[in-house]
Every structure is written in structure tokens, then in C-alpha cells.
Amino acid sequence: MPPATRELPMRIRPRARAVGRGLRRALPACLALALAVPLYACRVELARPGAPTTWPAESVRRWQWQWQLTGALDPGVDADVFLLDPVATTAAQTAELRSRDRRLVCQVHVGSVLPTDPDADRFPARVRGSASRRPESSWLDVRQWDTLRPVLADRFRLCRGKGFGAVALADADGYAHRSGFPLDFDDALLFNRRLAELARALDLSPGLLGNTEQVTALAPDFDFAVDEECVRLRRCAKLLPFVEAGKPVFHVEYTGSTEDFCVETVGYGFASIRKDRDLDAWRVACPVL
Template sequence: MRYAPTFALIGTAAATAIAPRAVKTFPAGSVFDIVLEAPIIDIDLEDNEDIIATLAKTKTVICYFSAGSREDWRSDANKFGNTDFGKEMGDWEGENWVDVKSENIRTIMKNRITRAAKAGCHAVDPDNVDGYNGNQDGYGYDESAYVDYITFLADTAKANNLAIGLKNAIEIISNVKDKVQFAVNEQCHEHKECAKYQPFTKDGKAVFNIEYGTKDCSDPTDTNLSTVLKNADQKLNTLGGQC
């Protein structure tokens, strides 16, 4: 179907500031790849700050970070106060949901977005912004708290001349789609939710879909997905898998 990778999603870190530029657009149907861990391109910038600047010379680079959790291995983990995070995150050891209403959390995420801009990223992909689902964050916040949080993240990204995507959080698409430039989804084919991204396609915005094991490259009616298929075991550890 299509192969040449145009986009890469990666982790954030500090580097030399880049010149101001217009916010990047992400047309529907854009080809992309997502690699969070790989032997060829190590994109966790806490250890590889210079890679982003190199990639950005020839690719559009979207920088991944978790906006809704504290990961105890990150360099800024000590910036989180004891009340900023609580409930453990499912199967991910050392990762806990954060309080998205905390001003300190917002300061931490603002700093991450600023670091992404300085590193040379074109956009950010803040993960875990759906803690309202089944009260998985443990705080009992409803969708409105996350709409407000994503709005904050989007405003911060815009202030840094960065585009921003909505990661999953399908239930609040209608509330935030005008704030973001693209969407990143995991397993919408598997969960039969892909058609819910029609508003993004209608607005001409890309939907980057990642399927783990489910081999489905189809598009629902009036929905234009940019899909990659990742091995169910290796998931994000290897390049390739475009439809």
C-alpha cells in the first residue's frame, strides 16, 4: 500500500534551541512510522539528545512522552511530589498515574514540551491522557478534567511552535479536536473504534493508527487512517510494518 516512513514518534530531551517556525500540519493519509525502542535508532532522548536534531533534518519528528503518568526511570522523576502521582499503571512496573489537576504536574509537562522544542522536534505525542476511563487514574476525575489538561498541553505546544496530537482518548475527540493537529491511536481496529476518528478526517487531519498483531489496513467509511502493523510481542521495538 505505502511504505516510505515520513514520521517518527520518539522520546523527549533537551538540546540546542532551533529557529522559530510555523506550526507543522499533518494531512490526512500521511505515511508514518512509530519507534519507541529500537537497536538502529534509539529515540529515548534522555540518553540520545543529538538524534532528534539529525532526524529533523530529513524527517518530520513527533516526540513521544507520557503526560499522564510518572515513570520512575525518567530523569525528571524526582520533580514529582508525593501527592502528584498515585495508582500504579496496570502492567507497567514503575509507572503511576498522575494528578492532571496538579500545578506541579503541569509545570513538569511544560518543561518537557519546551525540551522537545529545543531538541528540534516538530510535534509532541503526549500519552496516557485517558485516565478518566473506568477511573483508572484513581482520582475519580471525569472527562472534563482531561479536556482541560489536553487544552493546557496544546496551548503550551503552540507557544513553542509545536504541533500536538491526541493519543487515544476517543471519548473526548469532539471536545479537543480543534486544539490538536493529528491523532495517534492504538488498536482501533482491534477494538472496533476506528470510525470514531471521522471528525479528524473531515477536518483533513492525520490519524496515526498502530495495531499490535491485528492485521487490518482497512479504512472505515469517511475515515482516513495512516496504519502501521507491529508484532504483538515486539510491539514498538522494530522498524517497519506500514500497510
């Protein structure tokens, strides 16, 4: 595991700062209590198969989660929510997780394509742009909705068919990168809203992965958010519209100690974990208070 580093505190709004001060006083005792009390004492009822995942507002601060995209899937991780790759994950694995009352979220890359994707040949050259954040991947021209919609709908149907009840939309922020297309903020807003509507039409709960610059505009359209490294990047406050609406924020840091960043993110109301960047089974979770 990389050596732990202590992150500098970010500037936060007065209400969040006050919460953080209170937690710094209470966290040592609460941490011990959280480790001693079973995490599933307050579990809420899981949606039936074929229905979108629900996220009760009264449970927003209780979720524990796992994000695993590489390595052998560990179904025994002590988490309520699993964010997984829908291609690599089998229906048998999702059935086992559902039998344990786990909520299942599939990660779908909606704004980029890899040449090794099973459906790569369905994306014509005219919608493929510059290199995306993933090695060998290309950004997609999200303005070409009529071309992208049927392919993305099938990606969502794969999730639904394997037993997932929610979908996290990755790479939907090409406008903020050199995508090879003249994409702007409004192009991305329209694309994301169309995706959220498409997910709901296919009985999936939509979640926003990244794209923090559009959170304020998109929080009403999505049921949850997934964030990477908001503490290191000093942007956690941008995710507050989800928390204030009673919607979960699933957050991960790849550096630092949970003893440092949990105080801040638990204060915000996030479900936070420490992971390695390859997103294998290893994790350390912040306590649920």
C-alpha cells in the first residue's frame, strides 16, 4: 500500500466547517463504537429484481460501499453497495450479492469507447474523437444522440439483465477535456439528462460519476453521486447538492489516511473509503456514524 500522506484541509462552507469541528471532537469515540456495532443493523429493504434501486433519504449517512473493477470479486466485503463492471461480473455473482441484500451499481462508460469493448464496432468513426482518460480509449461526440442512444441503451440493458439496479455514468464530461469535438457545457448537460432519463426508462437508478463542475445543475436529475479524490483535489463542497437533497455520495480517496480524510467527508455526509487506484478488492472504510 502506498505510504500514507496527510492532506491539507480544504476550504469549506461555514455549516460544513462547524460539523467538521464537532466530528473531530467526537470521532475517536464514535470510531470505536462504529467498529463494534454491526454495519447492517439499520439495513433498508432491497428493491425487487427488475426494479430500480432506491436510496431512502433516512439512510443517506449509513451506507458502506465497495468499488471493485479488477481482480477476483470478493462478495464477502462488508458493504451495502457494490459498484462493479457489468461485462466482467457474471449473473451468478450478482445473484449471490443480491442474496446477501447488497445493492448493485454497474459502471458504464457513456462518453468514451475502448477498441476492446464488445460493442466497439457499433460506434462509427465520425463519433470517435481524441484520446480519453483511459489508455487507448476515445472520447465520443455526445451531440450525436441518435447514433449513441441505441448502443448505450444496450449497455444499460446488460446491467439490468445481470441483476443490477443502478448505473453510474462514467466519462460524461468530455466537454471539459480535449475531446476532438467542439463540446460545451450545455452539450454535456443535455447528454447527461438524456442518459438519466434513459436509465430510468430501463428501470435503473442513475448516478453521476465525476463531472463535479455540473453537480449543481444535474443533482435533481440523478439519484446518487460517485466521486474520486475530492479531498485531495479540494472540491468536496461541490458535491453538497446531493447530500442536501437526501441523496448518497459515494466517495473514494487513493492517498492519505482514513484517520485524516474521514473527519472531513463524514462531516459532509459522504460514504467514504480508501482504495488503491487499480480498484481491486482491498479497501478501508470510514465509520458510519
